[in-house]
Amino acid sequence: MFDHDIVAFIQSGVSITLAACAPGRVPSMSRGYACKPVDGDTIGIILPQTQAAEALDNIRLTGRVAVAFSQPTTNRTTQIKGTDARIVAFDPDDEHLVRKHIEEFVPEAVALGTPEEMVRALLSYQREDLVMVLFTPTSGFDQTPGPKAGHPLPATP
Amino acid sequence: MTPRLDTIRECLEGIIPGHIVTCDPGGMPNVAFLSQAEYIDNEHLALSYQFFNTTRRNVLAGSPVRLLLTSHLTARQYRLSLQYLRTETAGPLFERMKAKLAGIAAHSGMAGIFRLLGADIYRVLDILPVPGGTISPPPPAVNCLNALRHSTEHLSACANLECLLEKAVDCLEKKFGFSHLMLLMHDEARGCLFTLASRGYTQSGIGSEIPVGSGLIGICARERSPIRIGFMSSEYTYGRTVRDGLAAEGQIDALETAIPLPGLPNAASQMAIPIVAGDRLLGVIYVESLADLHFGYDEEDALVVFAAQLGLAMQHHQMTDEASDDMPVTERPPAPPQGALLTVRHFAANDSVFLDDDYLIKGVAGAILWALLNDFTRRGRTGFTNKGLRVDSRIRLPGASDNLEARLVLLQRRLAERNVGIAIGKTGRGRFALTVERPLTLVES
Known part of the structure; x- marks a missing residue:
């Protein structure tokens, strides 16, 4: 697993984007609404089924995912990939993670001039529409524009 | 209904950063953020190419390309399917994107890091609205x-x-x-x-x-x-x-x-x-x-x-x-101007003209003014035509595309701004008059 700094970063008010690919290499994507590290080796991404329907179909077919985490105010960006992704039901006890994510993401976006109303509309959801994608990271990269772009993420010693 | 690209162009402004997703030949997806997207027409858009990264490697290896774009006005998201066509490294589109990217880079602390290597041209195959929360767009500042x-x-x-x-x-x-x-x-x-x-x-x-x-x-x-x-x-x-x-x-x-x-x-x-x-x-x-x-x-x-x-x-x-009105140019001696003497100095090297040591103008407009003032002081001439200026050997207009009329407007405005008693104004089609309200001394330097 990645070092503590990365694990804290992907759970902060970053934008989350999950991508998957169909067997014919056609990619699909959806915004994620929260990130939940599970049992030390697995990451959970909470996202809305209606928006992510195509990506979820692809995950069922291939199990491969890539998830980008980016902090709007700093451009710090990280991408984590896995090959064993699976879809599990959303645990209503995890809703506080979604609420926390939104509350931390809103000031990030507002700081760049986006109206709060717009950001909240973008991340609005219905609890029954949420699902979680679980996967074991097999690789991770720093994707912040600059000299370190493409470097592997530091792992826990 | 599939929206037309020209109706969702605000999504390309990057106010809410767009995402590009691709897939490598082994079937592994990749997500990247768009620095810049540029609308070309309803079937084409361009994306900035700044680094040789995984996205580019995947695109060149034939990956289908999808974008996730978000309207900053409505929060509506769209998925676009694209087909890569070519990369341009010069020309109007490239320069447009290079200038825009320089602003984006400076704004996001990426000056020196973001540098446009090319404008990647894509065909837009499909645009799908993504279900989700939206807001009403604010009215535009101007219609x-x-x-x-x-x-x-x-x-x-x-x-x-x-x-x-x-x-x-x-x-x-x-x-x-x-x-x-x-x-x-x-x-x-x-x-x-x-x-x-x-x-x-x-x-x-x-x-x-x-x-x-x-x-x-x-x-x-x-x-x-x-x-x-x-x-x-x-x-x-x-x-x-x-x-x-x-x-x-x-x-x-x-x-x-x-x-x-x-x-x-x-x-x-x-x-x-x-x-x-x-x-x-x-x-x-x-x-x-x-x-x-x-x-x-x-x-x-x-x-x-x-x-x-x-x-x-x-x-x-x-x-x-x-095609100026072909009427004879009047040359009636005007009443001698009164007031303080105004010294007009002309430097032939660049046709610069100074009024009482204050710079006024140079180049063709300077040559025109000098010719007008010479005709005025020597012959009392106040009426002139564009046609006359064109054949005036003292002015040396640079050929057919000389913008003479625009240069006269420039001269007129510079004189009006200085407001020292010399003015020119139109009197008809292709005709204008010189007004001098102070006694002049012309000095050739």
Whole structure:
């Protein structure tokens, strides 16, 4: 697993984007609404089924995912990939993670001039529409524009 | 229903960063953030290519490409399917994107990191709205189409170039609501643009010049392409660029540098639109604002149409001014002017003219004024024609595309700004009169 700094970063008010690919290499994507590290080796991404329907179909077919985490105010960006992704039901006890994510993401976006109303509309959801994608990271990269772009993420010693 | 790309262009502004997803030959997906996307037409868009990264590797390896774009006005998201076509590394689109990227880079602390290597052109195969929460878009600050309609009516009503130019800047200010703007004319022979009118600045800067190719305005002129940036970029601050460029090329003396360029030193949003008629570049319209992302695609579209109409009207008025009314020029001795003596000094090397040691103008406009004042002091002549100036060996107009009428407007405005008792004004088609209200001494240096 990645070092503590990365694990804290992907759970902060970053934008989350999950991508998957169909067997014919056609990619699909959806915004994620929260990130939940599970049992030390697995990451959970909470996202809305209606928006992510195509990506979820692809995950069922291939199990491969890539998830980008980016902090709007700093451009710090990280991408984590896995090959064993699976879809599990959303645990209503995890809703506080979604609420926390939104509350931390809103000031990030507002700081760049986006109206709060717009950001909240973008991340609005219905609890029954949420699902979680679980996967074991097999690789991770720093994707912040600059000299370190493409470097592997530091792992826990 | 699949939306047309031109109806969701605001998503390409990058206010909410877009995502690009691709897939490697082994089937592993990849997500990246778009730095910049540019609308080309309803079937094509361009993405900036800055680094050889996983996205590019995947694209070149034949990956299908999808984008996730978000409207900052409505929060509506769209998924676009794209097909990569080619990469452009020069030309109008490349320069447009390079300028815009420089602003984005400066704004996001990425100056020196973001550098445009190419404009990747994609065909848009499909656009799908993504279900999700949305808000009503705010009303636009200006109804651009309506502003254009009213401006068109005003421009059509003008009978000469002077009126046309005045109405043009009036419309840009009052109909479109641009509070800082310039209208520059192209001097083909000297490869530069000169400011003929401006609004919103402490100093009008009329007569100031910028070389074609320098700064945002100069690049717009060189490429004959609209350029619009939404964030401040020192790379495109024209004052600095002009001086740097000239110093490098050893042209400082050739350009008008005594009259400072107007302009906001900290402009965040800048937009330059070429005025073209047929295959000729006639000038550039430039607007700017201290606010980030102040101009959008709609303003750009409207100004492109405005500039097209202005270009045709300018060409028309220049042509009709050629055909001056063939009436004899009056040469009646005017009443001797009264008041303090005004010394007018002319330097033949660059045709610069000084009024009581204060610089007025140089180049063709300087030569014209010197000829007029000589005719006035020697023969009492006050009436002149464009046709006469054209054959006047003292003036040396640079051939057919000489912009004579525009140069006369420039001279008229510089004289009006100085307000020291010399003026010129139109008296008919292709005709104008000189008014001198003070006794003159002409000194050739």
